[in-house]
Amino acid sequence: MKRPTTGAAPGWRRIVFRYETLLVVLLVIEWLVFYRFGTSTNRRGIVVGFGTMERQFDILRHSCEIGLLALALTPVILTAGIDLSVASVLGFCAVVFGRLWHDAGLPVWCAAGATLLAGAAAGGVNALFIARFRLPPLIVTLGTYSLFRGLAEALTRGAVTYTDFPVGFLFLGQERWLGLPTQAWVFLVVALFIWTLVHRRMTGRVFRVIGFSPEGARYAGLAVGRTTALAYVMAGAIAALAALIYTARLGQAKADAAVGYELFAITAVVLGGTSIFGGRGTVPGTLLGIAVIAVLKNGLAALPAVIRLNAAEESAGLLTGMLLLVALALGAAPKLLSARRPRTPLPENLPIPKSP
Amino acid sequence: MSVPPLLAFENITKSFGAVRALQGVSFDLRPGEVHALLGENGAGKSTLIKVATGAHVPDGGAIVVGQRRHAALTPSTARAAGIACIYQQPALFPDLTVAENLGLRLEPAGALRRVDWRGRRVRALELLRGVGAEFSAEAEVRDLSMPEQQLVEIAAAIGSGARIVIMDEPTSSLTRREQERLFGIVRKLRDDGAGIVYISHRLEEIAELADRVTVLRDGRSVGTFAADAVDPPALIHLMVGRELSQLYPAAQPASDGIGVEVCGAGCAEVGVADVSFAVRRGEIFGLAGLVGAGRTELARVLFGLNPADAGEIRLEGRAVKIGSPMAALRHGIAYVPEDRRRHGAVLELPVSHNITLAAHRRIFPRGWLDAAEERRIAEEFIARLAIRTAGPDAAAGTLSGGNQQKVAVARWLAVRPRVLILDEPTQGVDIGAKAELHRLIRELAVTGLAVILISSDLPEIIGMSDRIGVMRGGRLAGILPGGASASAVMTATLGSAERKGAA
Numbered sequence: 001m002k003r004p005t006t007g008a009a010p011g012w013r014r015i016v017f018r019y020e021t022l023l024v025v026l027l028v029i030e031w032l033v034f035y036r037f038g039t040s041t042n043r044r045g046i047v048v049g050f051g052t053m054e055r056q057f058d059i060l061r062h063s064c065e066i067g068l069l070a071l072a073l074t075p076v077i078l079t080a081g082i083d084l085s086v087a088s089v090l091g092f093c094a095v096v097f098g099r100l101w102h103d104a105g106l107p108v109w110c111a112a113g114a115t116l117l118a119g120a121a122a123g124g125v126n127a128l129f130i131a132r133f134r135l136p137p138l139i140v141t142l143g144t145y146s147l148f149r150g151l152a153e154a155l156t157r158g159a160v161t162y163t164d165f166p167v168g169f170l171f172l173g174q175e176r177w178l179g180l181p182t183q184a185w186v187f188l189v190v191a192l193f194i195w196t197l198v199h200r201r202m203t204g205r206v207f208r209v210i211g212f213s214p215e216g217a218r219y220a221g222l223a224v225g226r227t228t229a230l231a232y233v234m235a236g237a238i239a240a241l242a243a244l245i246y247t248a249r250l251g252q253a254k255a256d257a258a259v260g261y262e263l264f265a266i267t268a269v270v271l272g273g274t275s276i277f278g279g280r281g282t283v284p285g286t287l288l289g290i291a292v293i294a295v296l297k298n299g300l301a302a303l304p305a306v307i308r309l310n311a312a313e314e315s316a317g318l319l320t321g322m323l324l325l326v327a328l329a330l331g332a333a334p335k336l337l338s339a340r341r342p343r344t345p346l347p348e349n350l351p352i353p354k355s356p
Numbered sequence: 357m358s359v360p361p362l363l364a365f366e367n368i369t370k371s372f373g374a375v376r377a378l379q380g381v382s383f384d385l386r387p388g389e390v391h392a393l394l395g396e397n398g399a400g401k402s403t404l405i406k407v408a409t410g411a412h413v414p415d416g417g418a419i420v421v422g423q424r425r426h427a428a429l430t431p432s433t434a435r436a437a438g439i440a441c442i443y444q445q446p447a448l449f450p451d452l453t454v455a456e457n458l459g460l461r462l463e464p465a466g467a468l469r470r471v472d473w474r475g476r477r478v479r480a481l482e483l484l485r486g487v488g489a490e491f492s493a494e495a496e497v498r499d500l501s502m503p504e505q506q507l508v509e510i511a512a513a514i515g516s517g518a519r520i521v522i523m524d525e526p527t528s529s530l531t532r533r534e535q536e537r538l539f540g541i542v543r544k545l546r547d548d549g550a551g552i553v554y555i556s557h558r559l560e561e562i563a564e565l566a567d568r569v570t571v572l573r574d575g576r577s578v579g580t581f582a583a584d585a586v587d588p589p590a591l592i593h594l595m596v597g598r599e600l601s602q603l604y605p606a607a608q609p610a611s612d613g614i615g616v617e618v619c620g621a622g623c624a625e626v627g628v629a630d631v632s633f634a635v636r637r638g639e640i641f642g643l644a645g646l647v648g649a650g651r652t653e654l655a656r657v658l659f660g661l662n663p664a665d666a667g668e669i670r671l672e673g674r675a676v677k678i679g680s681p682m683a684a685l686r687h688g689i690a691y692v693p694e695d696r697r698r699h700g701a702v703l704e705l706p707v708s709h710n711i712t713l714a715a716h717r718r719i720f721p722r723g724w725l726d727a728a729e730e731r732r733i734a735e736e737f738i739a740r741l742a743i744r745t746a747g748p749d750a751a752a753g754t755l756s757g758g759n760q761q762k763v764a765v766a767r768w769l770a771v772r773p774r775v776l777i778l779d780e781p782t783q784g785v786d787i788g789a790k791a792e793l794h795r796l797i798r799e800l801a802v803t804g805l806a807v808i809l810i811s812s813d814l815p816e817i818i819g820m821s822d823r824i825g826v827m828r829g830g831r832l833a834g835i836l837p838g839g840a841s842a843s844a845v846m847t848a849t850l851g852s853a854e855r856k857g858a859a
Contacts (some may be wrong), residue, residue, distance in 0.1 A: 202720040209713065212704045218661070219699040220713045220767065221685030279704055 019273045022330055023288040026323070027295060034299030050302060057181050061173075061249060063294030064183040065090070065242040065258060067287075069265035070272075071187075071194045072238035074286045075231040077269050078198065078207040080214075080278025081130065081137035083232060086239045087261040088148035089122045091254075093243035095152040098162030098253035108169045116240045122148055123236020127229035145262070152255035162253040173248025183245045190238060195283040203227060211278025267324050268293050293320055361386050361420070362551040363408065363439070363520050368417035370403055377403040379575040380417070385520060385551040390542060392562045392583065393555045395572035396595055396814060396846070401555055404572070405522055408553075409441045410434035421520075440518035444525045446505035450498035454508055455480035457497055461512040483511040487541055503534045510541060521545060522553040527561065539565055557646055557850060559588040571595055589843075592850070596814055596842035604819030605798035607838060613637045614673060615806025616689070616775045618658070621667035626653040627830040630667070635775070635806040640797065642821030642838075643810045644845050650830035651810045652694055655777045658808075659691035660684040671774065685714060690768030694779040694810075696757070700764035703753030707745050708734035710752045710763050715770040737766035742792060758782075758789030765796070776800060777808045782816060794820060814842050 035050045049055065069086045076083045096118045100111035122144070129140040172182050198204035206227040209217040217224045247253045272289030274281025296319055301312040309315075361384040370378040378400050385391050395401050406412040407419070410429035419426045421437040429437070448457045459476045463469075480493035489507045497505060506526060513521050523542070527535050542552055542565060554566060562569055566583040571594040578594050586594070615637040622629040628650050635641040643651045656662045658669065660678040668675050671687055678684050684691070693699040701710050711734045712719045719730040734748040741762040745755055752763055761781060768776060778797065782790045797820065801807045811817045817824060824836045826848040834848050 200725045201723055202716045202725075205709065205713075205716070205725075209702055209705065213698070213702045215699055216702040218681055219691070219693055220702075221681040222713070223682060 020282075020285055020288060022327065023272070023285070023292060026327070027288065027292050030292065030295050030299060034295070034302065037304070038299050038302035050299065055298075057176070057184075059294050059298045060184045060187075061181045062298060063290060064181075064187045065246045065249075066261050066264045066268065066293070067187055067290040068190060068238050068242040068245070069261055070268040070286050070290050071190055071283070072235040072242075073265055073269050074194060074272075074274060074281060074283060075198060075204075075207050076137075076235055077266075077274050077276060078204075078211050078278060078281050079228055079231055080211040080276075081228070081231065082141060082266070082276075083126060083137065083235050084141040084262055084266075085122070085126060085144040085148055086235055086265060087258045088145045088152070089119055089236050089239040090243045090246065090261065091257040091259070092122060092148040092152040092155075093119045093240040094247050094253040094257040095155045095162075095255050097243060097247060098160075099155060101165070102162045108166055112169075112244055115244060116237055119240020119243070120233050120237040123233040123239070124229075126236070127232040130232060131225045131229040149255070149259075152257075156255045158255060162247075163251060165247065165251060170248050170251055173245055173250070183249065186241065186245060190241065191283065191287060198283050203230065207231065208279050211275075211280075264293055264297075264320065267320055271324055271327050292323065296320060296323070359386060360422075362422070364420040365404070365407070366418045366420065368404070368407055368414045368419070370407065370412060370414045377575050378407070378414070381572065381575070381577045383570055383577060383580070385553060387519070387549045387551055388546055389567040390546055390552045390554050390565050392566035392569045393553055393572065394559075394562070394569060394591060394595060396812070399572040399595070400575040401572055402524075403575075405441060405524060405553075405555070408434065408439055408520075408522060435516065438517060438519040439522070440513035440516055440520070441522040442506065442509045442513060442524065442526060446502070446509050448497045448505055448508060451496065453494050453496055454484070454491070454500070455493040457508060458483060458493075458512055458515060462515045479515070480511075483515045484508075486514060487511045488537055503530050506530075506538075510538075514545070519550050520553070521550055522555075524555045525557065526554075527556060527558065559591055559850060562591070563588070589847075592843050592846045596846050604816075605795050607640075607822055608638065608798070608802050611637045611804065615639070615671070616658075616808075617670040617673075619668045619670065621654075621657060621664045621669055623653070623657045623662050623664050623666070625665070626650070626656060626662045628653045628657055629830050631827075631832045632667075633825055633832060633835060635808060637774075637804045637806050638801050639822045640801050640807045640809055640820055642817040642824040643808060643827060644812075644814070644817050644824055644849055645827035645833075646849055647812065649827040649849075651827050652779055653830065654827065655691055655693075655779050655808070655810060658684070658775075658777060659689060661691075685771065688772075688774035689777070690714075690771065690773035690775065691777045692761075692764050692768060692779060692781060694783070696760050696764050701752045701760050701767075703760075704751055706749045707738070707743070707752050707755070707763055708748035711737050711748075711766045711770055714767050718770065733770055737770060741766055741769075741796060756789075758785035758793070761785055761793065762789070762796075765793075769800070773805065775806045775808070777810070779810045780812060781809070782811070782813065814845060818842060818845060 038050045069090070072086060073083055093115050097111055097115040100106045100114055101108050106114065126141055126144055129135045130137050172186070175182055177185060198207065206217065206222050209220065209222060210224055210228060214224055243257065246257055268289035269281070269286050270276055270289070271292060272281070272285035272287070274285060297316045300306050300315050300319065306312055306315050364382075364384040366382055367380045368378050368382075369376070369380055381400065381404060383404070393401055393404070403412060407414050408429070410431040410433060413428040419429055421439070426433070429439075449460070452460070455477050458480045459471070462479070463476070477493055484491070484493055484507070487507050487510050489504065489511065491500060491504055497508065500508070526538060530538060542554070545552060556562065562583060568580055569583050569586060569591070570580045571578040571591065573595060613636060615635050617634040619632050621631050631654055633641065643654070645651050653662070657664050658678065660680045660683050663679045669678055670676070671689070676687050678687065678689065697703065702713070705713075708730055712730050715733065718733065719726050731748060737743065738745060738748060743755070743762045743766065744759050752760060755763065765778070765781070781797070782793050785793065794816070797807060797809065809817065809820055818840065822838045824838065824840060824845060826833045826836065826845065828849065828851050833851065836844060836848065
């Protein structure tokens with residue numbers, strides 16, 4: 001993980017011992033293993049090898065929703081917060097979209113726009129309790145985690161599934177545009193937006209300071225409440241976007257959409273090197289974390305042993321958990337090792353900077 | 357008197373980094389006496405107490421308890437030697453009953469030991485009766501008032517058979533009646549042969565209660581006197597009586613323009629009321645007072661951390677509303693807080709980010725990060741304030757206290773404020789950095805800033821300030837001219853024999 005380098009470590013060491021390098025190596029190993037052992041059939045029943053382009057697009061298509069949730073969670077976790085409700089908001093928004101289009105008869109793109117607003121409003125509920133009433137994010141979003149899934153169930157009475165969406169809308173989830181799956185473009189735009197926000201705008205700096213020291217941020221005259229609220233509202237809106245893509249990919253909207261996705265998304269963020277205690281983390285790290293999990297999930301489903309046992313979901317959960325623990329341990333290892341050594345204090349005779 | 361002392365310190369020294377808190381203090385406590393310990397903020401009283409209770413390990417000297425000499429005490433050896441301390445803030449478990457709290461202090465520990473509930477209650481009742489308490493042993497501590505909790509602490513001290521009882525400002529929140537009761541308990545303890553170390557800022561109490569007085573100043577003992585041999589003016593002289601040991605930068609004539617004017621401002625939430633003063637541009641206005649007199653609270657009001665609910669704040673003649681630190685920042689009011697580790701600097705962030713943290717308009721022109729400008733500003737202030745750091749990218753936490761303080765000051769200079777409030781800017785800073793900070797503060801004033809300087813360091817406030825406001829009990833008790841004598845400031849700080857009401 002990135003620490004201010006005070007010593008004069010040679011350039012190659014700084015690159016090799018970076019946490020991100022570890023993730024890239026992991027990704028390559030995963031891919032090679034699945035390339036060697038995994039086979040699969042595509043939707044049309046044709047055998048598709050892991051190395052084919054079509055397979056890569058398949059991975060992209062299936063990882064967009066979790067990826068969007070992970071991107072939404074990165075600013076939240078940077079502020080030392082958490083949002084457990086993102087997947088529930090996704091389910092809620094999928095149902096809202098279905099109702100608006102199917103029952104209320106809105107044009108599909110109007111319904112989509114309204115769904116984004118509904119997602120932002122759902123995030124606003126989290127923001128209200130966390131930024132305004134200063135309640136702990138873990139508990140607040142645990143509440144809204146149940147609340148929004150429950151609302152989705154109530155809106156459909158647990159039975160209705162909305163289908164028959166227009167082809168123009170399904171294009172978003174099932175077709176390609178300029179050579180890439182359409183939703184991959186949406187994902188890229190959102191990733192670029194979050195990267196800009198976190199790494200190039202004032203807001204990102206404030207996220208970090210809040211994560212390190214909310215009191216320190218207040219004493220610096222920063223907009224602590226407003227910025228914290230922004231992170232949660234944004235998470236809600238991005239979850240709504242993920243709901244649209246999810247609906248378009250499967251061609252149906254149900255109340256149980258994306259159950260359990262929040263855990264994969266949080267795992268991706270933390271695996272990507274973002275500290276759950278806030279302050280530290282990068283968007284590229286999150287992207288690598290998403291990639292590691294997406295390839296793992298997709299590849300496991302193609303392993304003959306896993307197919308025989310019909311245990312794709314279970315083995316994905318198992319391996320993701322193990323990966324997370326191993327990656328955290330490896331990431332912490334350099335720090336633990338250096339902590340053992342007696343810490344050398346800052347030398348007294350540091351150069352006094354010359355006046356300009 | 358040939359009776360051996362209960363407790364004796366011999367040439368105790370203790371340093372924290374570059375700060376020499378105790379520089380060879382000797383002190384002895386005899387059985388059957390109340391020994392008052394006096395000194396201004398930072399004179400070393402608290403450090404000395406912590407050495408006695410085993411919280412601090414002294415760097416040098418010896419502690420003699422009874423017949424034994426120790427290089428240092430630990431909390432358990434101190435307790436075993438019969439030393440008990442009653443702090444200003446009682447340290448009890450609020451969710452447990454009085455009897456349970458006493459039991460935890462007095463009964464031997466052991467995870468599997470059975471609790472003798474009956475015996476515990478009987479013991480508690482007996483102890484509470486001994487200190488004249490009027491509440492039940494079954495009351496939960498959270499329901500007790502501060503003075504009542506103090507009685508529980510005293511009962512615990514007596515119950516543990518302490519022969520050496522240290523009381524740190526025990527009367528600061530007591531009414532006259534509660535105080536009388538406390539004095540009764542203290543006298544009874546003394547008559548039973550215990551020794552009491554009594555710390556208080558109320559000089560008239562010393563005359564009433566103490567047998568001997570030891571005065572500390574700058575980590576040294578000025579002397580030990582019979583209490584009836586020194587009167588309050590003499591004590592004040594002993595506490596502050598020194599020549600200004602350092603040269604302070606010369607005062608400059610301030611301009612005529614009013615920088616900031618405070619008219620009857622107050623905030624009930626933090627107990628600040630009816631404060632009025634004006635600071636001209638280019639002037640350094642010192643704020644003196646005891647810890648808890650409301651100086652930091654006033655700064656919090658001016659900076660919008662606790663917005664004023666009464667009165668008015670005017671900036672360069674215009675009334676402004678400061679509802680939040682963001683509003684303060686917008687109006688050009690800067691506040692360098694006392695606790696730099698928690699509030700002044702974000703220790704995990706690089707020095708450069710810390711310096712530019714409040715100046716986002718400059719490094720995010722039109723919203724986009726200008727990394728080159730950020731680096732330029734950081735390097736400019738590192739050079740200008742002579743901040744010793746491995747570089748702009750080093751985490752602020754790796755810097756020494758004085759340099760962290762400079763980073764905290766630099767952050768506010770980077771926004772080019774009109775009013776600069778400094779809260780204990782040189783506390784815990786070594787002598788060299790202190791002089792640099794003093795020079796810097798004066799330079800800043802000369803550029804036209806209105807500076808409000810809060811300090812508990814008497815020579816500093818006298819040496820630096822053009823005028824000195826003295827706060828007492830949340831109010832501005834008076835304004836003295838710059839260069840006022842230390843005794844005058846100390847007298848105003850301590851006030852007359854007036855009493856506070858019940859807390």
